[in-house]
Amino acid sequence: MASRSDDNKRKVKSNEAMKNVGVSKGAWTPEEDRKLAEVIAVHGAKKWKSIAAKAGLNRGGKSCRLRWLNYLRPNIKRGNISEQEEDLILRLHKLLGNRWSLIAGRLPGRTDNEIKNYWNSHLCKKIKQREQQSTRQEKQRLVLLEGANIPEENSTEQADEEASKEPNFDNVNRFFDLSIEEGQVNLEWVNQFLELDEATLGLFSQ
DNA sequence: AAGGTAGGCAACCGCCACACG
DNA sequence: TCGTGTGGCGGTTGCCTACCT
Numbered sequence: 316m317a318s319r320s321d322d323n324k325r326k327v328k329s330n331e332a333m334k335n336v337g338v339s340k341g342a343w344t345p346e347e348d349r350k351l352a353e354v355i356a357v358h359g360a361k362k363w364k365s366i367a368a369k370a371g372l373n374r375g376g377k378s379c380r381l382r383w384l385n386y387l388r389p390n391i392k393r394g395n396i397s398e399q400e401e402d403l404i405l406r407l408h409k410l411l412g413n414r415w416s417l418i419a420g421r422l423p424g425r426t427d428n429e430i431k432n433y434w435n436s437h438l439c440k441k442i443k444q445r446e447q448q449s450t451r452q453e454k455q456r457l458v459l460l461e462g463a464n465i466p467e468e469n470s471t472e473q474a475d476e477e478a479s480k481e482p483n484f485d486n487v488n489r490f491f492d493l494s495i496e497e498g499q500v501n502l503e504w505v506n507q508f509l510e511l512d513e514a515t516l517g518l519f520s521q
Numbered sequence: 522a523a524g525g526t527a528g529g530c531a532a533c534c535g536c537c538a539c540a541c542g
Numbered sequence: 543t544c545g546t547g548t549g550g551c552g553g554t555t556g557c558c559t560a561c562c563t
Contacts, residue, residue, distance in 0.1 A: 340532080340533075341531095341532075341533095341557090342531075342532080342557085343531090343532085361549095362548085363548080363549070364547090364548070364549095375533095376548075376549080377533085377534095377548085377549075377550090378532075378533080380549070380550085381531090381532065381533085382531090382532085385531075385532085386531080413552065413553090414551090414552085415551075415552065416550075416551060416552085427550095427551075427552085428530085428531075428532085429530085431552075431553085432529070432530055432531085433529095433530095435529090435530095435553095436528065436529055436530080437529090
């Protein structure tokens with residue numbers, strides 16, 4: 316049974332579709348890429364709706380923007396994400412969560428879309444494997460502690476509570492505020508936040 | 522060789538924030 | 543101050559390809 320919100324979504328969707336009547340969708344052709352790049356070379360990458368019109372493209376402004384940012388933009392790197400980049404993505408994701416554009420901002424030549432895709436197709440699995448492994452290790456540890464009757468230093472509940480804490484976005488926002496000179500920001504907390512133990516990192520270098 | 526399946530990735534969708542008149 | 547248009551973002555979809563049976 317479809318919910319009311321589902322119905323609303325469908326209505327919105329059909330309205331969107333009506334707005335886009337006559338607008339091309341799907342994969343971009345080399346010809347479209349060429350036209351888009353030419354117009355941006357002349358007029359710059361702003362006012363995407365007018366860029367689409369000037370290029371004579373039957374595309375929406377959003378589509379043009381996405382194509383430019385994710386594919387046509389100069390100095391863009393594609394594929395072959397290095398171990399260093401992967402490590403940085405993992406650390407930044409731990410710090411920021413799914414704020415892909417911010418993460419991409421710290422990886423020159425990489426796009427938010429690429430990083431998001433890479434995360435969803437590669438790193439997500441690694442994280443799950445890591446979690447399963449650490450759960451197993453924790454269970455083994457508890458069994459051993461129980462057998463030896465040793466009191467725990469830190470309960471799993473406390474650990475879970477720590478892990479579920481929201482990142483401090485005030486600090487995060489300051490870190491990514493490029494208007495602030497680096498020297499003015501105390502980066503000590505970043506170092507603390509990004510410190511992963513060697514065992515954790517070791518799992519990703521295997 | 523043909524059909525099925527899973528993974529990767531480009532592109533789209535919908536929401537939100539902001540600029541501008 | 544309000545309404546509208548546009549751009550930016552994260553989530554999601556769907557196509558293509560490689561691999562498996």
